Amino acid sequence: MKRITLLLVAVLMLAGIITFTAPASLHADDSATPIFVTKIPPGYRDWRLISVSHEAGNLNSIGAVLGNDVAIQAYREGKLPYPDGAIIAALHYGHVPSAENNKVFGQAQSFVAGPPTNIQFMVKDSTKYAATGGWGFATFIDGKPATAASMKSCFPCHNQVKASDLVFTHYAP
Amino acid sequence: MKRITLLLVAVLMLAGIITFTAPASLHADDSATPIFVTKIPPGYRDWRLISVSHEAGNLNSIGAVLGNDVAIQAYREGKLPYPDGAIIAALHYGHVPSAENNKVFGQAQSFVAGPPTNIQFMVKDSTKYAATGGWGFATFIDGKPATAASMKSCFPCHNQVKASDLVFTHYAP
Numbered sequence: 001m002k003r004i005t006l007l008l009v010a011v012l013m014l015a016g017i018i019t020f021t022a023p024a025s026l027h028a029d030d031s032a033t034p035i036f037v038t039k040i041p042p043g044y045r046d047w048r049l050i051s052v053s054h055e056a057g058n059l060n061s062i063g064a065v066l067g068n069d070v071a072i073q074a075y076r077e078g079k080l081p082y083p084d085g086a087i088i089a090a091l092h093y094g095h096v097p098s099a100e101n102n103k104v105f106g107q108a109q110s111f112v113a114g115p116p117t118n119i120q121f122m123v124k125d126s127t128k129y130a131a132t133g134g135w136g137f138a139t140f141i142d143g144k145p146a147t148a149a150s151m152k153s154c155f156p157c158h159n160q161v162k163a164s165d166l167v168f169t170h171y172a173p
Numbered sequence: 174m175k176r177i178t179l180l181l182v183a184v185l186m187l188a189g190i191i192t193f194t195a196p197a198s199l200h201a202d203d204s205a206t207p208i209f210v211t212k213i214p215p216g217y218r219d220w221r222l223i224s225v226s227h228e229a230g231n232l233n234s235i236g237a238v239l240g241n242d243v244a245i246q247a248y249r250e251g252k253l254p255y256p257d258g259a260i261i262a263a264l265h266y267g268h269v270p271s272a273e274n275n276k277v278f279g280q281a282q283s284f285v286a287g288p289p290t291n292i293q294f295m296v297k298d299s300t301k302y303a304a305t306g307g308w309g310f311a312t313f314i315d316g317k318p319a320t321a322a323s324m325k326s327c328f329p330c331h332n333q334v335k336a337s338d339l340v341f342t343h344y345a346p
Contacts (some may be wrong), residue, residue, distance in 0.1 A: 045222070045346075052237045053224045054268065054284040064225045064237060064345075093345055095227065102335045110335055111227040113345040160277045168274055172237075172266055172286040173218075 011111065035131075035139035037123050038145045041068070044089045044121070048072045051172035055093060061117050062095040063170045070124075081165040086124040088167065091119045117141075122158075122167065133159055133166045209305070210296050210311035211318045214241070217262045217294070220247045224345035227268060234290050235268040240344045245295075254307065254338040259297040261340065265290045277297045290314070294332075295340065306332055 025072035055061045067075060071086040092116030101110035116152035120139045137154035139146040158166040220239035228234045235291040239246060244259040267287030274283035292313045299307035309328035331339040 009318040031271060047221075048219055048223055049237050049264075051286045052235050052266070053286070054227055054235055055282050056284065057280065057282040062225050062227055062235075064222050066222060066286060070333065075295070091345070092221075093225070099339075103192070104341075106332060107230065109228050109232060111229065113224045117346055144186070158276060161273065168271075168277075172264070173289055 006011050035136060036065070036151045037059060037121055037136040040119070040122060040138075040140055040143070041051060041123065042090070044068070044087070044119075045091075047087075047089060047108050050075055050088065053090075053169065054090075056095075060072070060095050061092045062113055063090050063092040063110065065090050075171040081126075082124045082167070084127075084134075086123045086126050088118040088155070090169070091117070118146075135166055181321075197245055206244060206308060208302060209318070209321060210294055210309040211323045213311075213316070214260050214262070214293070214294060214296065217241070217260070217292075220260075221343070223248055224342050226342065228265075228269075230324075233268050233321065234265040235284065235286055236263050236265040238263050246346040254299075255297045255340070257298050257300075257307075261295045261342070263293040263342070265292070285343055291319075 029119050044066060047068050050065040050067045050072070052064065053063045055063070066089045067086045068089075070083060070087075071088050073079075074082045074086055078155070088149075095111050096114035097108060098110040098112040102108050121136075121138040121140075123129070123136040123138070124134055125136060129136040132155040135155070135158065137151055137158070139151060155166075159169070161168055164170070185329055217239060223238040223240045223245070226234070226238065227235045239262045241258075241260045241262075243256060244261050246252075246257055247255045266289050268284050269287035270281060270284040271285040272274050274285070275281050293307075294311040294313075296302070296309040296311070297307055298309060302309040305328040308328075308330070308331065310324055312324060312327075328339075331341070338344070
């Protein structure tokens with residue numbers, strides 16, 4: 001449980017903002033509550049690579065960012081905004097030293113993907129997710145969606161990179 | 174040219190060994206010379222993700238390791254040794270800080286894929302590459318194969334991880 005809590009804090013820190021939301025704002029009948037993605041898009045582990053990333057500090061994660069066919073095509077064509085149907089997946093793992101590799105290399109230099117920390121998705125649907133820039137956001141930890149409260153920071157943070165249609169990751173050739 | 178030289182040194186350091194090979198050993202008629210892969214396997218950029226990696230120190234690279242269908246299937250089934258036809262690609266990029274992300278996060282924590290440094294391949298063909306554990310090795314820098322001299326360190330280094338059929342990278346879920 002402690003691990004899950006730590007991961008949740010990490011997710012919030014990824015968004016750059018830890019919000020302390022009053023429980024009152026979480027009422028299911030609050031029509032202003034953003035809609036979040038609560039089901040893992042099928043087949044995401046077979047999607048193609050967009051790029052890789054490393055978050056140092058407390059997050060201490062290494063990740064791969066993958067895209068479904070719609071997303072990959074838009075990336076490669078430089079098409080903005082991303083068309084409806086585009087889904088971007090960020091697979092995050094612990095950034096852990098590899099004793100096996102370092103032994104062979106003869107020095108401490110190698111970091112590999114440790115246990116998964118979370119998987120995040122951005123799903124483009126300009127109608128369904130109109131309130132959050134056309135993107136539905138999702139974070140899954142151990143296969144379960146993060147709380148709605150923790151997800152409230154996604155849009156304000158991503159909304160700071162409007163020039164790339166709210167997407168941080170650039171395509172790696 | 175200086176950049177290429179630096180990258181080449183980086184490749185050698187990745188292997189953990191910088192060998193100083195006498196030109197005499199590079200004669201084309203030297204039948205003991207290992208065979209290296211000199212053509213980039215087509216379509217590799219569309220292959221599926223095996224894992225991600227980060228080499229600190231002088232290499233300072235972040236990478237994605239991808240596999241063709243044969244390699245991915247073997248990884249997922251835990252099949253060792255890898256069957257003939259398996260190809261593993263390591264796409265390496267500079268490990269560079271992202272000013273754009275750090276500005277949003279409010280702290281220096283984010284590293285992304287910078288310019289490509291090299292692409293490396295391992296091609297399994299137990300007959301053709303029998304002299305090097307059944308694997309053909311390749312390094313491409315700016316689309317061009319690295320020198321045969323620089324490639325001589327691949328096999329001795331990879332041969333130190335016999336338990337995983339000479340493959341360093343483990344599958345990330």
